[in-house]
Amino acid sequence: MANNGENPSPDVGGKTVKLKADDGEIFEVEEAVAMELQTVKSFFDDDGVSYDTVVPLLNVSSTALAKVIQYCRRAVELRAKSGDDEGANEKAREEREGLEAELVREESDEGIKELILAANYLNIKDMLSFLCRAVGDRIKNKSVEYVRRFFVLENDFSPEEEERTRNEVAWAFEGVDAD
Amino acid sequence: MDNNEGEEESDSGPGPDWAELTQECLTNVLSRLTLEHRWRGAMLVCKPWLQACMDASLHSAFDIEPHFGSAFESSRWWTPEFERKIDSMLQSIVVWSDGFLSEIRTRHCSDRSLLFAAERCPNLQVLSIKNCPNVTDRSMAKIASRCTNLRELDVSYCYEISHESLVLIGKNCPNLRVLKRNLMNWLDPSEHVGVVPNEYLNACPQDGDSEAASIGSSMPYLEQLEIQFSKLSVRGLTLICEGCPNLKYLDLSGCMTLTSRDIANASLGLKDLEIKKPNFYIPSTVFHMERYGHWSLYDERFQTDVFRI
Numbered sequence: 218m219a220n221n222g223e224n225p226s227p228d229v230g231g232k233t234v235k236l237k238a239d240d241g242e243i244f245e246v247e248e249a250v251a252m253e254l255q256t257v258k259s260f261f262d263d264d265g266v267s268y269d270t271v272v273p274l275l276n277v278s279s280t281a282l283a284k285v286i287q288y289c290r291r292a293v294e295l296r297a298k299s300g301d302d303e304g305a306n307e308k309a310r311e312e313r314e315g316l317e318a319e320l321v322r323e324e325s326d327e328g329i330k331e332l333i334l335a336a337n338y339l340n341i342k343d344m345l346s347f348l349c350r351a352v353g354d355r356i357k358n359k360s361v362e363y364v365r366r367f368f369v370l371e372n373d374f375s376p377e378e379e380e381r382t383r384n385e386v387a388w389a390f391e392g393v394d395a396d
Numbered sequence: 397m398d399n400n401e402g403e404e405e406s407d408s409g410p411g412p413d414w415a416e417l418t419q420e421c422l423t424n425v426l427s428r429l430t431l432e433h434r435w436r437g438a439m440l441v442c443k444p445w446l447q448a449c450m451d452a453s454l455h456s457a458f459d460i461e462p463h464f465g466s467a468f469e470s471s472r473w474w475t476p477e478f479e480r481k482i483d484s485m486l487q488s489i490v491v492w493s494d495g496f497l498s499e500i501r502t503r504h505c506s507d508r509s510l511l512f513a514a515e516r517c518p519n520l521q522v523l524s525i526k527n528c529p530n531v532t533d534r535s536m537a538k539i540a541s542r543c544t545n546l547r548e549l550d551v552s553y554c555y556e557i558s559h560e561s562l563v564l565i566g567k568n569c570p571n572l573r574v575l576k577r578n579l580m581n582w583l584d585p586s587e588h589v590g591v592v593p594n595e596y597l598n599a600c601p602q603d604g605d606s607e608a609a610s611i612g613s614s615m616p617y618l619e620q621l622e623i624q625f626s627k628l629s630v631r632g633l634t635l636i637c638e639g640c641p642n643l644k645y646l647d648l649s650g651c652m653t654l655t656s657r658d659i660a661n662a663s664l665g666l667k668d669l670e671i672k673k674p675n676f677y678i679p680s681t682v683f684h685m686e687r688y689g690h691w692s693l694y695d696e697r698f699q700t701d702v703f704r705i
Contacts, residue, residue: 337421353428361440373442386439389485390432
């Protein structure tokens with residue numbers, strides 16, 4: 218059942234939805250999985266939009282979309298496994314955490330950024346949450362310069378402004394740590 | 397399908413436009429960083445990030461206790477300059493929290509920032525301000541009247557706060573369950589000498605019974621109480637036990653004016669009460685994992701009535 222990011226065979230026996238990435242590639246996805254993407258769900262919530270309509274996802278690359286679909290597919294599977302049983306819930310939760318860790322571990326910084334923007338655009342809360350956590354972990358002990366490079370951000374402080382901010386803010390923790 | 401061409405600035409490259417990153421997304425990432433990481437790093441990245449770091453959602457708690465560590469105190473922290481830094485930090489956080497601040501855990505702040513916090517933090521539940529020589533009854537009165545949701549209060553080693561503040565807090569904050577009012581080790585102050593100013597060491601409150609009476613008379617729902625090195629007598633202890641029927645945990649370490657019999661008698665009516673007794677020999681090591689106290693001091697004490705069991 219779990220094809221890795223490739224278009225599933227249409228004999229899935231349920232409704233499918235077609236999603237189009239920014240480069241035109243079309244992904245055919247089971248309805249349940251597609252609805253994990255709130256943006257897609259909203260698209261179909263509009264009156265009169267038939268399920269045959271191809272959903273254009275102009276801001277998402279096919280690489281990112283493939284990974285998102287793969288994650289959501291697994292997430293839906295795992296959610297189906299959990300139910301009233303404490304044990305099953307616990308196991309499903311662990312598996313999901315393992316899935317998240319694996320996804321994050323394999324990604325380069327560029328990859329993670331792309332996924333965050335995709336998850337943000339597609340409005341997938343859970344995915345966004347663990348991705349942001351991963352990014353936080355990656356930048357937490359790094360220099361200001363590193364963070365700027367990582368996010369491709371311009372330093373828009375004038376030298377005076379930067380000095381002033383530094384004085385007001387950065388000294389705050391100096392001397393707090395015990396010798 | 398080859399996306400990795402290293403194009404970071406063009407629109408079609410793999411480096412998407414981070415300026416589009418929604419505020420919510422950015423706040424999400426920032427929330428994974430500690431306060432220090434934000435103050436020393438994130439806030440200096442660029443102006444939008446500086447703004448994002450001031451988002452109220454990031455400031456429901458101000459906790460810099462971990463920076464102070466548990467055992468070691470630095471003399472640097474007892475200077476007016478340091479106190480100003482802490483006040484300044486706390487004030488900034490109070491402003492940014494926009495009324496949502498629910499926890500303050502710091503040391504060495506003063507009335508200046510605490511009055512400010514009292515005015516603007518009606519949702520405060522936890523206030524832990526140990527070692528604040530310049531926090532007085534003045535700001536504590538304000539806290540009592542404005543922060544009525546207070547659940548936990550730690551005013552250990554704050555010698556300018558009198559028992560009157562305890563009464564005000566008790567009467568105005570019906571949710572108070574935890575009170576810590578520990579004093580410094582006056583039996584063996586060697587660990588503090590050279591770090592804590594001598595005048596302050598000597599300003600240690602002497603009347604443990606007034607404080608005990610205040611607690612007993614105004615905090616009927618108290619569940620946890622720490623009064624290490626208090627000089628209260630069995631009279632004070634009885635007032636506490638009678639006035640706080642829900643007490644579950646009582647730390648009397650260093651309360652040398654109490655005997656075992658005193659403690660047993662006073663706490664008779666309280667079920668499920670766990671008491672940390674004033675261990676009669678308390679070397680500094682037990683408390684702070686540092687140097688040993690002086691044996692001879694304790695030898696002498698062993699001879700007195702205080703240790704009658």
